[in-house]
Amino acid sequence: MPGFSPGRSGSPPPHIHNSQEECFTVNSGSFSYVVDGVEGHLKHGDKPACIPAGKPHQFWNGDNTTVLEMEFTLTPAGTFEQFIRTFCGLASDAGTVDNVNPLQMLVLFPHGDMQLADMPKPVWLLIEHNVVPVLQSLHIYKPVYPEYAGDTYT
Numbered sequence: 104m105p106g107f108s109p110g111r112s113g114s115p116p117p118h119i120h121n122s123q124e125e126c127f128t129v130n131s132g133s134f135s136y137v138v139d140g141v142e143g144h145l146k147h148g149d150k151p152a153c154i155p156a157g158k159p160h161q162f163w164n165g166d167n168t169t170v171l172e173m174e175f176t177l178t179p180a181g182t183f184e185q186f187i188r189t190f191c192g193l194a195s196d197a198g199t200v201d202n203v204n205p206l207q208m209l210v211l212f213p214h215g216d217m218q219l220a221d222m223p224k225p226v227w228l229l230i231e232h233n234v235v236p237v238l239q240s241l242h243i244y245k246p247v248y249p250e251y252a253g254d255t256y257t
Contacts, residue, residue: 114163115190115200117220118212123177125160126153130172133165159220185247186215192251207244210235214246 117137127134127145134145136152138160145152145165154160164171177183189211194200209230212218218227238244 114161116208117159117161119159119218119220120154120156120177121216121218122156123179123181123183123216124153124155126151126176126178127162128174130174132169132171132173134162134171134173135165136160136162161220181216183215185252186211186217188251189247190215192248204244206238210238210244210246 127136128151129145129147129149131147134152136143136145136154138154138158143152190203193203193207193211197203208219213231213235218224218231222230239246
């Protein structure tokens with residue numbers, strides 16, 4: 104499955120969880136990640152990797168050839184379950200993660216208490232507080248879709 108970064112299968116865009124710690128545990132396959140520019144790798148049996156709130160990061164399938172099965176938790180959970188159901192549903196319907204419309208991603212990320220890491224903070228705040236409300240008021244893109252509320256897309 105392609106991702107947002109070349110050679111990083113299944114990767115979301117680099118992002119920041121504003122108020123949540125994110126921890127990853129690998130059940131099978133190879134998991135790679137980068138936090139603040141430092142790359143790490145996990146396999147089954149390794150101690151979970153935990154990323155503190157506020158740290159830019161990205162993750163992907165570490166070997167691009169085998170299925171990666173992993174678990175991740177966010178503390179506190181907040182609206183993340185709803186975010187991930189929507190994100191996975193949109194990615195599934197689009198065929199791959201990198202085919203999700205970028206404007207949809209702009210609406211989705213603030214709802215999950217996240218921001219895109221590759222964007223300067225003032226630009227992100229301008230988008231979050233000005234562009235996203237316009238997109239939502241025009242009913243072009245939504246942060247939540249009822250069709251992704253079930254267990255189908257997890």
